[in-house]
Amino acid sequence: MSDTGIGARVKRKEDHRFITGKGQYTDDINLKDQTYAYFVRSPYAHATIKSIKIPKWKPEDGVVGVFTGDHVAEDKIGGLICGWMIHSKDGSPMKAGPHPILAQGKVRYVGDHVAVVVAESKEQAKAAAARINVSYGELPHVVDAAKAAKSAAQIHDVAPNNTVFEWSLGDKTATDAAFSRAHHVTKLDIVNNRLIPNAMEPRAAIGSWDAGNDHYTLYTTSQNPHVARLVISAFHGLAPEHKLRVIAPDVGGGFGSKIFIYAEEVVCVWASKRIGGRPIKWTAERTESFLADAHGRDHVTHAELAMDAQGRILGLKCHTIAGMGAYLSTFASCVPTYLYATLLSGQYAIPAIYAEVDAVYTNTAPVDAYRGAGRPEATYVVERIVETAAREMKIDPAEFRRRNFVKSFPHQTPVIMTYDAGDYDASLEKALEIADYRGFAQRKAAAAKKGKLRGIGFANYIEACGIAPSAAVGSLGAGVGLWESAEVRVNPVGTVEILTGSHSHGQGHETTFAQLVSDRLGVDINTVSIVHGDTDKVQFGMGTYGSRSGAVGMTAIAKALDKVEAKAKKVAAHVMEAAEGDIEFKNGTFSVKGTDKKMAFGEVALAAYVAHKFPTSEIEPGLKESAFHDPTNFTFPAGCHICEVEIDRDTGVTEIVNWTAVDDFGTVINPMIVEGQVHGGITQGVGQALTEGCVYDPDSGQLITGSYMDYCMPRASDVPSFKLDFTETKCPSNPLGMKGCGEAGAIAAPAAVMNAVTDALGVRDLPMPASPHTVWKALHATKMAAE
Amino acid sequence: MSAISMKVNGKAVCGTVEPRTLLVEFLRENLGLTGTHVGCDTSQCGACVVHVNGKAIKSCTALAVACDGAEVTTVEGLAKNGKLHPMQEAFREHHGLQCGFCTPGMLMAAVDLVKRKGKKLDEATIRHELEGNICRCTGYHNIVKAIQAGAENM
Ligand code: FES
Ligand code: FES
Numbered sequence: 001m002s003d004t005g006i007g008a009r010v011k012r013k014e015d016h017r018f019i020t021g022k023g024q025y026t027d028d029i030n031l032k033d034q035t036y037a038y039f040v041r042s043p044y045a046h047a048t049i050k051s052i053k054i055p056k057w058k059p060e061d062g063v064v065g066v067f068t069g070d071h072v073a074e075d076k077i078g079g080l081i082c083g084w085m086i087h088s089k090d091g092s093p094m095k096a097g098p099h100p101i102l103a104q105g106k107v108r109y110v111g112d113h114v115a116v117v118v119a120e121s122k123e124q125a126k127a128a129a130a131r132i133n134v135s136y137g138e139l140p141h142v143v144d145a146a147k148a149a150k151s152a153a154q155i156h157d158v159a160p161n162n163t164v165f166e167w168s169l170g171d172k173t174a175t176d177a178a179f180s181r182a183h184h185v186t187k188l189d190i191v192n193n194r195l196i197p198n199a200m201e202p203r204a205a206i207g208s209w210d211a212g213n214d215h216y217t218l219y220t221t222s223q224n225p226h227v228a229r230l231v232i233s234a235f236h237g238l239a240p241e242h243k244l245r246v247i248a249p250d251v252g253g254g255f256g257s258k259i260f261i262y263a264e265e266v267v268c269v270w271a272s273k274r275i276g277g278r279p280i281k282w283t284a285e286r287t288e289s290f291l292a293d294a295h296g297r298d299h300v301t302h303a304e305l306a307m308d309a310q311g312r313i314l315g316l317k318c319h320t321i322a323g324m325g326a327y328l329s330t331f332a333s334c335v336p337t338y339l340y341a342t343l344l345s346g347q348y349a350i351p352a353i354y355a356e357v358d359a360v361y362t363n364t365a366p367v368d369a370y371r372g373a374g375r376p377e378a379t380y381v382v383e384r385i386v387e388t389a390a391r392e393m394k395i396d397p398a399e400f401r402r403r404n405f406v407k408s409f410p411h412q413t414p415v416i417m418t419y420d421a422g423d424y425d426a427s428l429e430k431a432l433e434i435a436d437y438r439g440f441a442q443r444k445a446a447a448a449k450k451g452k453l454r455g456i457g458f459a460n461y462i463e464a465c466g467i468a469p470s471a472a473v474g475s476l477g478a479g480v481g482l483w484e485s486a487e488v489r490v491n492p493v494g495t496v497e498i499l500t501g502s503h504s505h506g507q508g509h510e511t512t513f514a515q516l517v518s519d520r521l522g523v524d525i526n527t528v529s530i531v532h533g534d535t536d537k538v539q540f541g542m543g544t545y546g547s548r549s550g551a552v553g554m555t556a557i558a559k560a561l562d563k564v565e566a567k568a569k570k571v572a573a574h575v576m577e578a579a580e581g582d583i584e585f586k587n588g589t590f591s592v593k594g595t596d597k598k599m600a601f602g603e604v605a606l607a608a609y610v611a612h613k614f615p616t617s618e619i620e621p622g623l624k625e626s627a628f629h630d631p632t633n634f635t636f637p638a639g640c641h642i643c644e645v646e647i648d649r650d651t652g653v654t655e656i657v658n659w660t661a662v663d664d665f666g667t668v669i670n671p672m673i674v675e676g677q678v679h680g681g682i683t684q685g686v687g688q689a690l691t692e693g694c695v696y697d698p699d700s701g702q703l704i705t706g707s708y709m710d711y712c713m714p715r716a717s718d719v720p721s722f723k724l725d726f727t728e729t730k731c732p733s734n735p736l737g738m739k740g741c742g743e744a745g746a747i748a749a750p751a752a753v754m755n756a757v758t759d760a761l762g763v764r765d766l767p768m769p770a771s772p773h774t775v776w777k778a779l780h781a782t783k784m785a786a787e
Numbered sequence: 788m789s790a791i792s793m794k795v796n797g798k799a800v801c802g803t804v805e806p807r808t809l810l811v812e813f814l815r816e817n818l819g820l821t822g823t824h825v826g827c828d829t830s831q832c833g834a835c836v837v838h839v840n841g842k843a844i845k846s847c848t849a850l851a852v853a854c855d856g857a858e859v860t861t862v863e864g865l866a867k868n869g870k871l872h873p874m875q876e877a878f879r880e881h882h883g884l885q886c887g888f889c890t891p892g893m894l895m896a897a898v899d900l901v902k903r904k905g906k907k908l909d910e911a912t913i914r915h916e917l918e919g920n921i922c923r924c925t926g927y928h929n930i931v932k933a934i935q936a937g938a939e940n941m
Contacts, residue, residue: 011879011880011882012879012882014887015878015879015884015887016879017887018884018887018890019862019871019875019878019879019884019887019890019894020822020862020863020865020866020871020875021820021821021822021823021861021862021863021891022822022863023822023887023888024821025821025824025888027821027825028815028821123805123807198923199886199888199923200824200826200832200834200886200888200889200921200922200923200924201824201826201886201888202825202826250886250887251886252824252886252887252888253885253886253888253923253924255923285828286826286827286828286829286832287828505886506885506886506887506924507885508885672882673882675882675929676882676885676924676925676926676928676929678926679925679926679927679928679929680885680923680924680925680926681926682926683925683926683927684923684926707827707828707829708827708829708831708832708921709829709831713921713923715914715917715918715921715927716913716914716915716917716918716920716922716927716930716931717914717915717917717918719926719927719928721910721928721931721932722926722928745926
């Protein structure tokens with residue numbers, strides 16, 4: 001391993017600009033003659049719009065334009081779409097209600113976008129928005145997913161009982177049969193609490209129309225600018241793709257919430273033409289992020305697990321109600337279906353599984369993918385019920401898991417997935433050792449002496465990443481293919497530019513992708529730059545989510561690098577007057593087998609461009625290659641996280657005192673960066689388990705947790721330092737052997753924490769977040785029951 | 788509108804602002820110093836932390852007029868003569884940042900923390916003192932390590 005190649009802890013190349021305050025986030029960009037947008041949002045959960053009264057503006061108001069749904073209709077701008085078709089059990093297509101970029105006739109959640117004011121300054125836009133008088137007719141509303149189907153609210157005409165689809169996966173008959181043979185059945189009702197993503201950079205957009213060329217440009221906080229361009233062209237019908245450039249510059253975190261195409265960015269770019277081409281800038285206030293970013297999770301599940309007398313799992317069944325919010329967001333429908341129920345086998349050989357998912361509309365912000373997307377929900381169901389089953393059957397929870405692990409690969413689960421490689425015993429054993437599982441009883445006794453309740457919990461998660469073979473997702477309803485593209489441009493002096501369709505918003509691609517190039521071409525990592533996030537520069541790409549940038553994005557780069565090497569060998573052969581088959585390439589040097597003739601990579605690059613020494617009728621001048629890579633399978637990262645907590649009896653405060661994570665991500669390009677991903681993921685999962693929870697008031701439909709005063713983000717003092725280690729089984733479906741690491745922590749953590757908390761308290765279940773108040777109530781309930 | 792002047796990162800600057808203009812708006816909009824970020828509207832995230840007269844404050848919660856005549860240091864003023872501040876070095880060395888959005892505020896809060904509590908900082912103190920700075924990416928693990936190391940090198 002070179003000190004900048006695959007596996008090296010290379011310091012990040014992108015850091016210099018961030019630590020010196022020179023990052024370029026969307027809100028840092030200002031265009032000439034720019035105006036500012038402010039959105040008028042619905043204060044009601046569900047209402048008709050009776051009228052919109054716009055005052056007569058004076059010059060000092062600075063108003064440039066006010067636009068509503070009528071203008072959108074006039075310009076025939078299409079609505080926001082959901083790009084994944086799900087069919088119900090009865091074969092009917094999902095019921096997608098219209099989602100105009102500015103409301104037409106009706107609002108469906110608090111924060112719904114009603115009108116936009118464009119003004120000379122931010123302050124003027126906001127002040128003018130407050131003077132627009134919208135008259136509403138209130139309608140019945142529902143915010144609770146579990147109550148949506150039976151509610152008096154009728155949110156979309158196309159969706160009776162507010163039901164989007166009733167979907168199922170697996171074999172019901174086989175599963176029922178497995179349950180009829182069961183020695184023991186464990187039943188659990190589980191709520192996966194709704195979360196608000198909260199990337200630290202609020203969403204922002206600048207849209208502009210160039211009158212001279214009838215061309216649009218959109219700067220936006222996006223994880224996938226090409227998909228944004230495609231959707232804005234093909235579905236909103238704003239402009240054909242060659243007339244629209246989308247740029248996603250530095251983006252301050254995404255976690256899924258910046259995958260989606262949102263109304264605000266489409267409005268900014270559309271309305272710019274309406275005001276004659278002056279750019280329009282919009283930056284969300286944090287309050288708007290709470291109200292109008294796509295939320296995550298929101299599942300209500302009943303699950304049952306059947307075991308034989310030895311604690312071997314015979315079958316799993318579950319019924320889930322998934323809240324989708326008031327509209328179907330870009331990828332909303334695949335999250336509680338193909339990203340969820342397909343992972344219900346966990347790390348276990350379960351012969352029969354049957355899952356039903358009812359997706360419902362509620363009068364809340366749309367719900368879509370959030371770090372892990374469906375897989376945390378699946379892991380939470382599996383790992384909570386497995387833990388509960390082990391306790392009920394009085395089997396050590398580690399032993400219970402061991403007995404049920406998938407042990408040979410490939411393994412076909414009853415829910416679509418074929419696990420290709422893994423070693424679940426290895427990660428469990430390593431984690432048990434690091435966490436000193438044997439010493440737990442002693443630590444528990446010591447804690448009891450201090451008056452603390454100590455508990456331990458496992459999460460043996462699996463996830464499916466690298467999303468995904470295009471034909472496979474197409475057959476499951478996806479509207480897009482999920483390959484990735486890359487272009488390698490070698491400059492005449494031998495420096496290298498990589499153009500990638502992946503997008504980095506914290507993941508460190510400028511470093512890890514350059515490591516791959518340094519490794520493959522033997523060039524100095526500082527001579528490699530990574531270009532991403534601009535549709536005018538990069539040919540096409542599907543963006544970054546689902547931990548796909550390594551397994552899919554880097555594989556595309558690797559393929560293009562292979563082509564570069566092949567062509568460079570041809571050039572080198574001509575220059576050194578040798579047979580192509582005799583050219584060897586190692587550590588950045590081309591040499592002729594059995595001779596001392598050699599050329600450095602940069603010399604060959606120059607030779608390729610000057611094109612003096614080879615027949616250009618056979619070999620084209622230049623050194624630039626591109627590749628598209630379509631994965632042949634999902635990848636299956638898996639691991640074991642062990643959480644140990646101490647609970648204060650008097651205050652109900654839970655302290656995480658130990659965290660061990662042993663993950664198998666296949667090949668790790670940069671352990672420093674991968675560890676960082678795990679740290680961040682765990683902390684988001686700890687947030688879900690202990691502090692975060694989105695609450696809408698059932699009576700008013702208002703978002704109660706609409707600021708950092710009420711929505712409790714995990715702080716530095718809420719988490720410990722983590723103990724991390726890895727095991728490695730190579731992923732067989734990509735040449736680099738990578739599996740992906742971005743979501744693992746957030747997938748594993750909630751179950752690990754809640755298994756530990758319930759262990760400490762001696763209760764079966766507890767709702768998340770297990771806040772001090774919730775824990776204190778549980779403590780007193782058991783105490784009272786005992787008395 | 789009021790005319791104000793201050794010293795920002797060692798340079799004398801002036802401008803006219805409305806009475807309601809926040810210090811962060813003055814820095815970002817008037818002076819183009821976009822290293823200082825805005826992450827919330829309730830004074831909690833700490834993305835906006837700068838030093839005013841040697842003390843860390845949240846620049847989203849200070850009026851520009853109230854800082855008339857003050858000496859202000861932002862993240863852009865941490866490095867001196869092309870040499871990174873030890874805290875900046877430590878954040879890079881220990882991978883204390885991912886998306887970088889919270890980083891300017893973290894750096895400014897960290898430098899202030901060392902000034903107040905000294906160079907030997909234990910983990911518990913650092914975690915407690917970071918109450919006013921939210922990071923969504925790093926899980927704090929490496930930020931804590933970076934601050935500990937940066938403090939020793941200051
Ligand atoms: S911007 Fe969040 S505290 Fe200042
Ligand atoms: S590095 Fe992204 S918020 Fe801290």
